[in-house]
Amino acid sequence: MIKLATEADAAFSSFFEEMKGQGATGLRQAAWEAFAAKGLPNRRVEAWHYTDLKAALGKPAPIASAQAGMREIARAHDSVRLVTLDGVFRPDLSDLALLPEGVKVQSLREALAQGAPGVMALVASADVQAEDAMVAMNAALMQDGVVLRIAAGVTLGQKIELATYVSSQDVQSSFTRAVVVLGKDAKATIVETAGALTAAPAQDNQALILRLAAGAALDLVTHVSGQSDKLVRVMSLLAHVDEGASLSSYALVEGAGLLRRQIFARLNGEHSKVALNGATLARGRQHADTTLVVDHAFPNGQSRERFRNIIDEQGTGVFQGKIVVRPHAQKTDGVMQSKAILLSDQATMNNKPELEIFADDVQCGHGATCGRLDKDQLFYLMARGIPRYEAESLLIEGFANEAFQGLEDETLRGFLLGRISSWLAARSK
Amino acid sequence: MLEIKNLHVSVGDREILKGLTLTVKDGEVAAIMGPNGTGKSTLSYVISGREGYEVTQGEVLLDGENILELEPHVRAAKGVFLAFQYPVEIPGVATMTFLKAAMNAQRRSRGEEELATPELMKRVKEAAAKLGVSQEMLRRPLNSGFSGGEKKRMDILQMTLLQPRFGILDETDSGLDIDALRVVSEGVNSLRAPNRSFLVITHYQRLLDYIKPDTVHVMAKGAIQRSGGPELALELEERGYQEYLGEEAA
Numbered sequence: 001m002i003k004l005a006t007e008a009d010a011a012f013s014s015f016f017e018e019m020k021g022q023g024a025t026g027l028r029q030a031a032w033e034a035f036a037a038k039g040l041p042n043r044r045v046e047a048w049h050y051t052d053l054k055a056a057l058g059k060p061a062p063i064a065s066a067q068a069g070m071r072e073i074a075r076a077h078d079s080v081r082l083v084t085l086d087g088v089f090r091p092d093l094s095d096l097a098l099l100p101e102g103v104k105v106q107s108l109r110e111a112l113a114q115g116a117p118g119v120m121a122l123v124a125s126a127d128v129q130a131e132d133a134m135v136a137m138n139a140a141l142m143q144d145g146v147v148l149r150i151a152a153g154v155t156l157g158q159k160i161e162l163a164t165y166v167s168s169q170d171v172q173s174s175f176t177r178a179v180v181v182l183g184k185d186a187k188a189t190i191v192e193t194a195g196a197l198t199a200a201p202a203q204d205n206q207a208l209i210l211r212l213a214a215g216a217a218l219d220l221v222t223h224v225s226g227q228s229d230k231l232v233r234v235m236s237l238l239a240h241v242d243e244g245a246s247l248s249s250y251a252l253v254e255g256a257g258l259l260r261r262q263i264f265a266r267l268n269g270e271h272s273k274v275a276l277n278g279a280t281l282a283r284g285r286q287h288a289d290t291t292l293v294v295d296h297a298f299p300n301g302q303s304r305e306r307f308r309n310i311i312d313e314q315g316t317g318v319f320q321g322k323i324v325v326r327p328h329a330q331k332t333d334g335v336m337q338s339k340a341i342l343l344s345d346q347a348t349m350n351n352k353p354e355l356e357i358f359a360d361d362v363q364c365g366h367g368a369t370c371g372r373l374d375k376d377q378l379f380y381l382m383a384r385g386i387p388r389y390e391a392e393s394l395l396i397e398g399f400a401n402e403a404f405q406g407l408e409d410e411t412l413r414g415f416l417l418g419r420i421s422s423w424l425a426a427r428s429k
Numbered sequence: 430m431l432e433i434k435n436l437h438v439s440v441g442d443r444e445i446l447k448g449l450t451l452t453v454k455d456g457e458v459a460a461i462m463g464p465n466g467t468g469k470s471t472l473s474y475v476i477s478g479r480e481g482y483e484v485t486q487g488e489v490l491l492d493g494e495n496i497l498e499l500e501p502h503v504r505a506a507k508g509v510f511l512a513f514q515y516p517v518e519i520p521g522v523a524t525m526t527f528l529k530a531a532m533n534a535q536r537r538s539r540g541e542e543e544l545a546t547p548e549l550m551k552r553v554k555e556a557a558a559k560l561g562v563s564q565e566m567l568r569r570p571l572n573s574g575f576s577g578g579e580k581k582r583m584d585i586l587q588m589t590l591l592q593p594r595f596g597i598l599d600e601t602d603s604g605l606d607i608d609a610l611r612v613v614s615e616g617v618n619s620l621r622a623p624n625r626s627f628l629v630i631t632h633y634q635r636l637l638d639y640i641k642p643d644t645v646h647v648m649a650k651g652a653i654q655r656s657g658g659p660e661l662a663l664e665l666e667e668r669g670y671q672e673y674l675g676e677e678a679a
C-alpha cells in the first residue's frame with residue numbers, strides 16, 4: 001500500500017513513527033496516508049512545477065527539539081506575541097498575560113493531547129491535504145503551535161503576533177501548525193512572523209489555519225525572512241471564510257533559500273471577501289514561490305489578489321494563482337494581478353495566473369506582467385536630479401508598496417515598508 | 430549660456446536632428462516654433478539626457494562644458510530642467526517623497542545641507558499655492574491620475590522649487606485652461622533672472638503673449654531655419670510653416 005523508496009521517504013517515515021503517539025492519532029494516521037500516497041512533490045506535480053521540493057528535501061534533517069536556553073527575541077512592533085521556537089510553543093517567551101479579553105490560547109501540543117473532537121475539527125486539514133502533500137505532511141508530523149480563539153462579537157484592540165522562529169545551530173526539521181478561529185462578527189489583526197535566528201539551513205514546514213465565522217473580519221499581516229541560503233521553508237495558509245466574513249492578507253516575503261508560500265482560500269458562504277496581497281523580494285540564488293488557490297464555493301463572493309515580485313541577481317520568483325468559481329458561485333467578482341520587476345539579466349520570474357470558471361454569471365479577470373524598471377519613469381526622476389541608484393530604489397519601493405496600500409495599521413505598514421527599504425539599501429550598485 | 434552646435438541626432442536608422450545650431454544667452458527666453466514631428470521634443474530630450482538617441486555629430490555646451498556624455502541627474506545638478514510635453518505618471522511614488530528626494534539630491538550636489546522635512550513642506554506648500562496645485566494633489570502619488578493640465582502645473586512647481594539655470598518648457602501650454610495658462614506663465618516669469626535662461630517650445634502665440642520671448646526660432650526639418658525677434662512668432666501665426674518646409678511640403 002505505502003511505497004517508501006528514497007532516503008527521504010524513509011526519514012519521514014521514521015518521523016511519523018516518532019510523532020504518531022503525540023496525540024490525535026487518527027488525524028495523523030489519515031494525514032500520513034495522504035502524504036504517502038503522493039510522496040514529496042516533484043516538478044511533475046503541476047502545482048509544484050516551478051519548485052523542486054523533492055530535490056531540496058533530499059536529506060531530511062532530524063525533527064527539531066526545544067532549545068534549552070531562554071532567548072531574548074527582538075520585537076519589531078507593538079503586538080502581543082506568541083512564540084513558537086524550533087517546533088515548540090514557548091509560553092515563557094510569549095505575552096500570555098497580556099492577551100486581551102475574549103481571546104483564548106492553547107498550545108497545539110496540549111490540544112492534540114486532549115483530543116477534544118470540537119478542537120480537532122478546527123485543527124484538521126483533510127480537505128486540503130488530499131490536494132497537497134506538504135499540508136498532509138504537516139498534519140502527520142505537527143509538533144506544536146498555537147490554537148487561538150477569538151470569541152464572537154469581540155473586536156480586538158491589540159494585534160496578536162504568531163511568531164515562528166528556527167534558532168538551532170544544528171540542522172533540524174520543524175513542523176508547526178497554528179489555528180486562528182474568529183467567532184461570528186469578531187474583528188482582529190493577526191501578525192504572522194516566520195523568521196530565522198540562525199544561519200543553519202533549517203527545514204521548516206508551517207501551516208496556519210484560519211476559520212472566520214459569519215461576519216468576521218481579519219487582517220493578516222505576514223512577514224517572512226531568513227538567514228541561510230539553504231533554508232527550506234514551506235508555509236501553507238488555509239483560510240475558511242464564511243458568509244459575509246472578510247479576510248485581508250498582506251505578506252512581505254524576503255527571500256531566503258527556498259521558500260514556498262501556498263494559500264488555499266475558500267469562500268465558504270455568500271458575500272464573503274478575500275483580499276490577498278503580497279510583495280516578494282529575492283536576490284542571490286533565492287527561490288521564492290507564492291502559489292494560491294481561491295475557491296469561490298458560494299454566490300456573491302469577492303476576491304482580490306495583488307502580488308508584486310522584485311527579483312535581483314540570480315533569484316527566482318514564482319507566482320501561480322488560480323481562481324476557481326464553482327457552478328453555484330454566481331455573481332462572483334474576482335480580480336487577480338501579479339507583476340514582477342527583474343533587476344538583473346539572470347533573474348527569473350515564472351508567472352502563471354489561471355481562472356477555472358464553472359458558473360456563467362461572473363466577473364473575473366487576471367493579469368500578469370514581468371519586465372524591467374520603466375525607462376520613462378526612471379528618466380523622469382533622474383531629470384529632476386535624483387541619481388540613478390536612488391531613482392531605481394524609489395521606483396522599486398513604490399512598486400512593492402502597492403501591495404500594502406490597503407493595510408490600515410500604520411505601525412505594521414511602516415514596519416513592512418522599512419524592511420523593503422533595508423532590503424533595497426543592501427542592493428548592490 | 431547654452432550653445433548647441435551642429436547637432437545631428439538619430440533614432441535607429443532615422444536622422445531626426447540634422448545639424449541644429451542655436452545659442453541661448455544667460456537671461457534670454459528663446460522660443461522655438463515648428464511643425465509637428467520636426468524634432469522639438471527630441472531636442473529637449475537630447476539636452477536633458479534621455480536614453481535612446483544617438484548623437485552622431487555636434488555638441489551641447491552649458492557654460493562651455495559639453496554635457497552630452499553626462500547622466501541626466503548630473504545635467505540636472507548643473508541646472509538643466511525639462512518640463513515635459515507629457516509628464517510621466519509614477520503611481521508608486523508619493524509626490525512629497527519625490528519632491529524631497531529631488532530637492533535634497535540637488536542640495537547634496539551643491540554641497541549644501543539637506544532640508545529638514547518641515548522646511549521642505551513649507552517651501553512646497555508656498556510654491557504650490559502660487560501655482561494652484563492643491564494639497565490634495567500633493568498627497569497623491571506623483572502625477573497619478575492627474576489631468577493633463579494638472580501634470581503641467583506639477584512640472585512647473587518642480588521647476589520653481591529646483592530653480593534651474595536652463596529651463597526647457599516643451600509645450601507647457603498644451604492642456605492648460607485659460608486661467609492656468611496665466612498662472613503658470615506668471616510662475617515662469619517670476620523665475621526670469623539674469624543668470625537663468627529658457628527654451629520655450631510652443632505652437633501658439635498665446636503663450637508668448639504671457640511669456641515674452643527675446644528670440645524666436647523656426648525649427649523645421651530637424652534644424653533651425655530662421656531666427657528673429659518676437660515679431661517672427663506673429664508672422665508664423667499668419668503664414669504657417671509652408672515656406673520653411675520646401676520640397677517636403679509638396
Ligand SMILES: Nc1ncnc2c1ncn2[C@@H]1O[C@H](COP(=O)(O)OP(=O)(O)OP(=O)(O)O)[C@@H](O)[C@H]1O
Nearest residue numbers: 440445463464465466467468469470471472481514
Ligand atoms: N523613439 C523614437 N523612435 C522612432 N521615431 C521617433 C522616436 N522619437 C521621435 N521619433 C520621431 O522623430 C520625429 C520628431 O519627433 P518629436 O517628438 O521630437 O517631434 P516634435 O517636434 O516634438 O513634435 P510635436 O510638435 O508633435 O510635439 C517624429 O517623426 C517622431 O515620430
Ligand SMILES: [Mg+2]
Nearest residue numbers: 469470471514
Ligand atoms: Mg513635441
